Amino acid sequence: MEDFEGLLCTHWGHWSELEMRRLPRVALQAGQVRLRVRHAGVGHALSLLVAGKYQRKPPLPFTPGTEVAGEIIEVAPDVDHLAPGQRVMAALDWGGYAEEAVVTAATVYPVPDVVALAHAAALPITSGTVWAALSWRARLEPGETLLVHGAAGALGSAAVQIGRLMGARVVATASTAAKREAALRLGAEQALPADGQILPGAFKDAYPAGADVVFDPVGGDLFDASLRCAGQGARLLTVGYASGRIPQVPANILLVKNLSVMGFNYGQYIGWGLHDERQRHAPRVREAMDAVLAAVVTGAMLPPAITQYRFEHWREAVDATMSRRAIGKVILDL
Numbered sequence: 001m002e003d004f005e006g007l008l009c010t011h012w013g014h015w016s017e018l019e020m021r022r023l024p025r026v027a028l029q030a031g032q033v034r035l036r037v038r039h040a041g042v043g044h045a046l047s048l049l050v051a052g053k054y055q056r057k058p059p060l061p062f063t064p065g066t067e068v069a070g071e072i073i074e075v076a077p078d079v080d081h082l083a084p085g086q087r088v089m090a091a092l093d094w095g096g097y098a099e100e101a102v103v104t105a106a107t108v109y110p111v112p113d114v115v116a117l118a119h120a121a122a123l124p125i126t127s128g129t130v131w132a133a134l135s136w137r138a139r140l141e142p143g144e145t146l147l148v149h150g151a152a153g154a155l156g157s158a159a160v161q162i163g164r165l166m167g168a169r170v171v172a173t174a175s176t177a178a179k180r181e182a183a184l185r186l187g188a189e190q191a192l193p194a195d196g197q198i199l200p201g202a203f204k205d206a207y208p209a210g211a212d213v214v215f216d217p218v219g220g221d222l223f224d225a226s227l228r229c230a231g232q233g234a235r236l237l238t239v240g241y242a243s244g245r246i247p248q249v250p251a252n253i254l255l256v257k258n259l260s261v262m263g264f265n266y267g268q269y270i271g272w273g274l275h276d277e278r279q280r281h282a283p284r285v286r287e288a289m290d291a292v293l294a295a296v297v298t299g300a301m302l303p304p305a306i307t308q309y310r311f312e313h314w315r316e317a318v319d320a321t322m323s324r325r326a327i328g329k330v331i332l333d334l
């Protein structure tokens, strides 16, 4: 196949202005791998990225999409640990919303046969972020109480599952009864309404000692409420602002309760930082991927929660993510 179908961003604007086009195949450079994309994850950052407001700006025109699973079509001559035909998942700089994608070998991970590729597409960035934030950054310990916001969303549902896997007692927050039920099915022991006014009282009634770790991909009022839910010495992970409001941190509360607020940016580990550090971090990221895959293979963890859409219905898929309707990770089937 000399050309293939994919979504193209030709100018900075609204995500609905993306266009489905025939795209030309380009030659591989050293260290690269060409994939047949079978599934691609839809991320919340898409709207910022195509508006030119994200922390990184790809050169126009470009195809968005950073998290995929599929098979390897071709590897560059210097890539010796991967081979055509292998089932893999990958974290990309961009280019995932297309039938073919080119990716650096450092962020391509083999997928065991028993793991469906549709589920694997929710692992490289979504589960990677959660594993790294809880393990490397917050150092979550068995028996600790973990409060997870947006617990039926992509990161949040993974945080419920991985928090449980790490031995924590997980308390979820979500905005609807259906979302709270989804969080309970994934292993949360309690699911509370995502209401910043009600949450601190409800949480402290059930957990008087407070949360040890908070995983917050939502920000806004829920971040403020987290400061009140936090126990002495708690660690608060700020990983995203799906609510649209970036919270401010009152330092006096940190002092009184011995709290640590921890920022976490997974992009730093997969080559999206100011300096490209993907090679340096590749062994550590690979270990995290192996741990998550092993948990799915052994049944210690359910496969990631996903909602699937056919590629031609990409507008509905993106809209479900942006309008807060989606449960789990939204996946495009190519």
Ligand SMILES: NC(=O)c1ccc[n+]([C@@H]2O[C@H](COP(=O)([O-])OP(=O)(O)OC[C@H]3O[C@@H](n4cnc5c(N)ncnc54)[C@H](OP(=O)(O)O)[C@@H]3O)[C@@H](O)[C@H]2O)c1
Binding pocket: 043, 044, 045, 125, 126, 129, 150, 151, 152, 153, 154, 155, 156, 173, 174, 175, 176, 179, 194, 217, 218, 238, 239, 240, 241, 242, 243, 244, 264, 265, 266, 267, 321, 322, 323, 324, 326, 328, 329
């Ligand atoms: N730091 C990192 O390395 C990293 C990595 C990946 C993603 N992120 C960021 O993390 C955030 C969450 O990503 P995600 O993939 O988990 O998104 P998602 O699947 O859309 O989930 C976000 C959750 O936020 C809640 N929410 C509250 N107000 C919302 C609003 N106005 N619109 C949409 N959702 C709202 C929703 O839960 P309720 O309805 O239950 O309130 C929703 O389920 C995004 O900002 C994303 O860019 C950060």
